[in-house]
Amino acid sequence: MIVNIEIISAEMRREGEKGYVGNTVYRTEGEKSVYEITFMSKNGKDWDYSLHFTEQSGDEDELLRMDELLENDDDVYNQLLDAALEAYPA
Numbered sequence: 001m002i003v004n005i006e007i008i009s010a011e012m013r014r015e016g017e018k019g020y021v022g023n024t025v026y027r028t029e030g031e032k033s034v035y036e037i038t039f040m041s042k043n044g045k046d047w048d049y050s051l052h053f054t055e056q057s058g059d060e061d062e063l064l065r066m067d068e069l070l071e072n073d074d075d076v077y078n079q080l081l082d083a084a085l086e087a088y089p090a
Helices: 061-070 076-087
Strands: 003-014 020-028 036-041 048-055
Touching: 003 076, 020 076, 036 061, 036 076, 048 061, 061 076
Parallel strands: none
Antiparallel strands: 003 020, 020 036, 036 048
């Protein structure tokens, strides 16, 4: 399944010894909700994430479907992570 992603904003920063923290705000084609995924990594290679709505609370089932998509579709996940990484000031 191909999912079209519209990236609204992205950022990445280093927080001292804690490592890297970044986020990407986005929406998917056909969805009303806007999501924010926050990425966290101590070494800049192994990433954890947290997903939530940005503007207001939405349908929990919608959020669970998006989380499942991120878990199962590496292309979507990597597109969002790459957007945050590209925003990191070199």
